[in-house]
Amino acid sequence: MQDIVDKIRSRYDVSEVTEQRENLTFVTVEKDQVVPLLMQMRDQEGFSHFVLLTAVDWIEEGVFQLTYILNHPGKKVDLGIRAHINREHASMESAHHLWQQVATYQRELKEMFGIDFPGSPRVDEEFFLEGWDHTPPMRREFDTKKFSEQTYFPRPGSKSYDPREYMKQKLYCDDYEEEQ
Amino acid sequence: MSKLKDILTPFTAWNNLARDPVTVKDPVNDRPGSARYRGFHQNDIEKCIGCGACESICETGAIRMVPVEGVETKEGDSGLRPEVDYGRCCWCALCVDICSTGSLTMSNEYIWVDEDPEAFTFVPGIDPKPWDKEEKGWKKPEPDYELNIKERVSMPQREAEEREDSFIEIVKGYSREQAIAEADRCIDCGICQATCPAHMDIPDYIRAVREENLEEGFRIMYKTNPLPEVCGRICTHKCEDVCAMGHRGDPIAIRWLKRYIADSVSQENYQQALQQENPQDKDKRVAIIGAGPTGLSAAYYLALMGYTIKIFESQPRAGGMMRYGIPEYRLPYDALDMDIDYILSLGVDIQYNTRVGADVTLDELHENYDSVLIGTGLHAGKSTRIPGTDHKDVHQAIKLLREFSKGNEIPLARRIVIIGGGNVAMDITRTLARLQNQKYGEVHIITTSLETEDVMPADQEEIDEAREEKVTLRPGWGPQKIEIENDQIKGLHVQRCLSVFDENGRFSPKFDEEDQAFFEGDMVVEAIGQGMDISFLSKKVREGLDFTQRGRLMVNDWFQSKQEWLFMGGDIIQGPDVIHGIANGHKAARGIDMYLRGDLRYDEGRNK
Numbered sequence: 001m002q003d004i005v006d007k008i009r010s011r012y013d014v015s016e017v018t019e020q021r022e023n024l025t026f027v028t029v030e031k032d033q034v035v036p037l038l039m040q041m042r043d044q045e046g047f048s049h050f051v052l053l054t055a056v057d058w059i060e061e062g063v064f065q066l067t068y069i070l071n072h073p074g075k076k077v078d079l080g081i082r083a084h085i086n087r088e089h090a091s092m093e094s095a096h097h098l099w100q101q102v103a104t105y106q107r108e109l110k111e112m113f114g115i116d117f118p119g120s121p122r123v124d125e126e127f128f129l130e131g132w133d134h135t136p137p138m139r140r141e142f143d144t145k146k147f148s149e150q151t152y153f154p155r156p157g158s159k160s161y162d163p164r165e166y167m168k169q170k171l172y173c174d175d176y177e178e179e180q
Numbered sequence: 181m182s183k184l185k186d187i188l189t190p191f192t193a194w195n196n197l198a199r200d201p202v203t204v205k206d207p208v209n210d211r212p213g214s215a216r217y218r219g220f221h222q223n224d225i226e227k228c229i230g231c232g233a234c235e236s237i238c239e240t241g242a243i244r245m246v247p248v249e250g251v252e253t254k255e256g257d258s259g260l261r262p263e264v265d266y267g268r269c270c271w272c273a274l275c276v277d278i279c280s281t282g283s284l285t286m287s288n289e290y291i292w293v294d295e296d297p298e299a300f301t302f303v304p305g306i307d308p309k310p311w312d313k314e315e316k317g318w319k320k321p322e323p324d325y326e327l328n329i330k331e332r333v334s335m336p337q338r339e340a341e342e343r344e345d346s347f348i349e350i351v352k353g354y355s356r357e358q359a360i361a362e363a364d365r366c367i368d369c370g371i372c373q374a375t376c377p378a379h380m381d382i383p384d385y386i387r388a389v390r391e392e393n394l395e396e397g398f399r400i401m402y403k404t405n406p407l408p409e410v411c412g413r414i415c416t417h418k419c420e421d422v423c424a425m426g427h428r429g430d431p432i433a434i435r436w437l438k439r440y441i442a443d444s445v446s447q448e449n450y451q452q453a454l455q456q457e458n459p460q461d462k463d464k465r466v467a468i469i470g471a472g473p474t475g476l477s478a479a480y481y482l483a484l485m486g487y488t489i490k491i492f493e494s495q496p497r498a499g500g501m502m503r504y505g506i507p508e509y510r511l512p513y514d515a516l517d518m519d520i521d522y523i524l525s526l527g528v529d530i531q532y533n534t535r536v537g538a539d540v541t542l543d544e545l546h547e548n549y550d551s552v553l554i555g556t557g558l559h560a561g562k563s564t565r566i567p568g569t570d571h572k573d574v575h576q577a578i579k580l581l582r583e584f585s586k587g588n589e590i591p592l593a594r595r596i597v598i599i600g601g602g603n604v605a606m607d608i609t610r611t612l613a614r615l616q617n618q619k620y621g622e623v624h625i626i627t628t629s630l631e632t633e634d635v636m637p638a639d640q641e642e643i644d645e646a647r648e649e650k651v652t653l654r655p656g657w658g659p660q661k662i663e664i665e666n667d668q669i670k671g672l673h674v675q676r677c678l679s680v681f682d683e684n685g686r687f688s689p690k691f692d693e694e695d696q697a698f699f700e701g702d703m704v705v706e707a708i709g710q711g712m713d714i715s716f717l718s719k720k721v722r723e724g725l726d727f728t729q730r731g732r733l734m735v736n737d738w739f740q741s742k743q744e745w746l747f748m749g750g751d752i753i754q755g756p757d758v759i760h761g762i763a764n765g766h767k768a769a770r771g772i773d774m775y776l777r778g779d780l781r782y783d784e785g786r787n788k
Contacts, residue, residue: 144239152241152268155301160244163232163258164370164383170253171374174737176770 001025001077004045012037016082026067026080034083035093038068042098047072047079050098053105055113059140062087064115068095085115094120112138213288218273218318220289221264223305225251227283230258231369231424234275234284242268243275248306255375256422266292266300273318278327280367280424287314330429333362335436340648345617347508350645351413351436356392359440363389365425366432372419377754378763380404382419382434389437395453397441402454405762406480406523407473409515410502412439416639416757442518450522458483458527464776467492467549469536469716472500473758474555474750476523477765478772483526485773490549491528494535496586498524500557501751502758504582505604507611537716546721546745551772553739555750555765558710564599568662569706573669577608577707584611593703594620597672599659600707601629606642608707613649623650626699630677630689632656654699658691662704671700712752721746736782738771739764744782747772 005017008027016028029037041047047070056065063084070079085092094117096103104127106117111127114136126132135142204211213219230251235243245260253259262275262284276284284304289311294300302309311317320326336352343350354362366386373382381400388397401408415435423431445453466482468475471493479489497503498520502511524530536542545552561576563569573593577600580590594616598609609627616623627646629636633655636643647653657674664670676695682688714733717725724743726734732753735741739749749764751757774780 145241148240148268154241155265155267158244158265158301159246160235161246161258161260162370163230163245163260164373166245166247166260167253167258167371167374168379170259171255172379174767174770176774 001079004041004079007045008037011040020080023076024078024080026082028082028084031083031085031092034066034068034081035095035098037081038070038095038098041070041079041081045072046074049073050102051078053095053102053109055109055115055138057087057113057138057140058084059087064090064113066092066109066115089116090114091116091118094118094123096120112136114139211291213290213317215288215316216318217286217288217290217316218271218276219287220292220309220311221262221275221304222285222287222309222312222314222317223262223303224283224285225261225305227281228261228305229256229281229283229371229424229427230260230262231280231367231371232258232260232262233278233280233367233369233424234262236368237274237278238269239272239274240268240270242266242270246303248303250306256371258369258371261303261306263301263303266302267297274327276318276320277325278367279320280328280369281427282320285317285319287311287317289314289317328367328425328429329365330425332365332430332433333358335433340645340650343509344623344649345614347614349413349512350509351439353443354433354436354440359389359437360392362433363387363437366390367424369424371422371424372434375422376419376763377760378404378766380419380438385441386432386434386437389441394441394444395449398445398453401438401441404766405759406477407502407519407758407762408438408442409519410473410511411435411759411762412442413515414502414506414511415759418759442515447518447521450518451525454522456484456526459486460488460527462486462488462776464488464550465490465548466551466553466772466776467545468553468555469542469545470494470500470555470557470750471498471520471530472555472557472750473502473761474557474765474768475500475553476520477762478553478555478747478749478769479528479765480523480526481766481769482772483523483528485769487773487776489528491530492534492536492540492545493530493532495582496532498530498532500555501559504585505578505607507581507607508585509610509614510607535716541718542716542721543718550776551745551747553747553749553765553768553772554714554752555748555761556712556714557751557761558712558756560711560713561706562709562711563706564659564708566659566661568664568669568704571662571664571667571669571704573703574662575703575705577604577705578710580705581608581611590615591703592616592619593701595624595701596626596703596705597699597701598625598627598705598707599629599672600627600709601631601636601638601655602707602709603638603642604710605629605707606638606646608705609651610642610646610649612705613646613651624701626652626654626701628654628657628659628672628674628699630656630658630680632677635680654697657697658689660696663698669702669704671698672704673698710751710756714752736771737767738774738780739768740771740775740780740782742782744775744780747775 012029012033014027018026049071051069051071053068066083068081103121106120107123107127109115110123117123232245235245242265243262246263248261251259338350363386368383370383385397385400417435419434420431425432465488468491471491475491482489499516561578584590592615613623613625656677658677660673674697676692678690678692680689726742735748739747747768749768750761754760
């Protein structure tokens, strides 16, 4: 694995290398270097199998982290390629021309995070959520609990008690009232 | 060649015929979830404290905290238990991962058929389910994965060498970063609030630290406690004993966070932060006896209500035990004065060096004031009354501490034996150790108590720090006799104490007479407890009061005595500690307010 990492380092701006375990290493590169790197890994280094593409929302840093995982069937090792993109108007170069199935992952990321992949086939079509007109639900500013409460109203008669208030009522509430 | 390979390759799959199948043999009857499957919920009801962290984290609103039969609300346990609604649950297991006690888990069971849709809302551990005893399933994976931060931010302190001859405060206080990090550990459950005698809004002021809104935190503290500088330092912090985070890690450092807020607001900004005044718009006057925690707390709340307050204090300064009992290395006078000065700034009048009973009588106060509150505390040191205690070199700890606080010189022998295992014993031990260091350059103190170390009433940190300061602690010995030779104390004879209390919890020490020891010393200090001095109660007043069978003064829930104009609180009623005094003072202030409005009678107030 080290030789591949060294090769990548020699040609790309690698900001971070994480050796997760013996057969899985992550490298972080600049956003516009991802597709060329994927292509080189596929065509010259034997990482012929595309495993997955996923995203993490680092809202505090204002970025999405994209992770592409490739597999080398012969060496039985995985390589993760990471890049950060701006959360604002999030957009990334499509990689669907390298592996057909990438388009499906990109369509999912468009729906779940609102990350655009211009030119990716069917990227604007509904993927999993039907009739969704809300913030993309995997973005961290999406308040899942609030959405859940508004959309799925509570059962009639159900009630929850706040432990602190409940203990006060049970253990030490007094009936003092301030003079008006 | 490659063609031959192409033809033969498919036959390699025949190898698999000899392998064990990876599929389940009987998929209809036997289809267990995997060992860490996130299936149906389980809850260990005994372990659960009803903190509601599971409910707070649940993204789908599937958990509700509900009262359940057979679980009682008590200190440290809200009595509520989580009810799960499987119409909403998404089996993400965050509730399991955040659980403060580790009681909530998930079994690997995932099949449940019922015709009644309501059945799918249930209280795990209370409503019996077939998977209750299932071992497999999702548990909190330990130790690598933890949503809660178990370790408290450690408090910077002066090292033993630096403090052993100095009265400079030991604890240095949190920095901003440390306080925020510690406040961040709080899960905001509020279990602590019921246990705090003053029922301070603890989660709220911790939130204020987190959000860096310290003036707001300061206001929140003053709602229930006008002595935050004091309590931020020397409170007995019972709240921390029940902290939800304490079940699997360190409890939140509630006391240190309180101190951080109090220290962050400078004295000249008190008025700006609190925005309070004493309107003095009521024509009623209240006399308070004793400017300790109870008296000061009551004075503060009564002043805000608009009453005219006068405190009668026997000593030259205010503070009571906070000034004359607790040594400066634990509670610097500056910090105490910040709290006191603010209370006095609300127009509370205080008359020093005035002992009620001697300089003014209680009956006079009764005549001149509409109500009187007694918060005189426990200042009379108790004696072991063993032979030799009448010797001039046998002293009472509480008296030595008081004299030393006043700046007077106190007796100091080269070798001292101290009797007592409580915080006062530790206070006098550590005070005398510092003075010995200053005067003789070495410490020679033996402190002995009836109780063994595991049941000594002193705080553990006091015990540990005393040892660090080179004091010899000999717990588990009963004093028998002070050895005196040529009118000089030679030391203390003791015998092994086997138990302190009988099975009814009554004080009845048992000794092993065979196991004797002798602790050498030139001076003995007794610190075995204090009693109250209520000799100022005239016969007439006393006859109108209720006493318990054990001779304790009786008051109703509002600290009102049977003499309805007379209220009492603090160490003479409850405690003894500062926070009970503050809480009693606050409640008594509200009681006095009701009494003066004609809304409170002794019997009606009682047993409500």
